Amino acid sequence: MAKTIRLDIVTPEKMAFSAEVSMVIARTTAGDVGILPGHAPLIAALAIWPLRIITDGEEIPISMCGGFIEVQPEKITILANCAELPEEIDVERAETAKARAQSRLRDSNSDVARAEVALKRAMVRLRVAEHNKHKM
Numbered sequence: 001m002a003k004t005i006r007l008d009i010v011t012p013e014k015m016a017f018s019a020e021v022s023m024v025i026a027r028t029t030a031g032d033v034g035i036l037p038g039h040a041p042l043i044a045a046l047a048i049w050p051l052r053i054i055t056d057g058e059e060i061p062i063s064m065c066g067g068f069i070e071v072q073p074e075k076i077t078i079l080a081n082c083a084e085l086p087e088e089i090d091v092e093r094a095e096t097a098k099a100r101a102q103s104r105l106r107d108s109n110s111d112v113a114r115a116e117v118a119l120k121r122a123m124v125r126l127r128v129a130e131h132n133k134h135k136m
Contacts, residue, residue, distance in 0.1 A: 016083040025052040042071040089129040098122035
């Protein structure tokens with residue numbers, strides 16, 4: 001059995017990540033799934049949550065804001081609405097987005113569902129950025 005599996009993460013703007021990895025842990029809308037080389041085929045919707053990539057004994061979190069994952073025994077393809085590596089995250093911008101979403105949630109005239117999604121995206125970005133800060 002192979003020791004790595006190819007992972008490609010594609011967003012509308014770019015190829016966000018492409019490498020051979022040891023394992024991927026993803027939060028789907030049905031729950032968490034751990035994917036190793038040789039995994040059975042799978043297609044699932046992704047939740048707004050950090051994707052965890054294990055490679056060479058190191059864990060790399062990627063901020064994911066929804067999309068789809070397709071798993072084949074030798075390859076994982078993720079089509080994401082957006083994906084950001086820890087070093088790509090603008091913490092100040094994420095903090096501002098978090099505050100704005102929290103303000104909208106307090107406003108009875110706002111679109112609550114949209115504000116909740118914006119808050120979740122900002123929180124995921126901050127969580128992933130925090131991982132990068134601890135590595136330095």
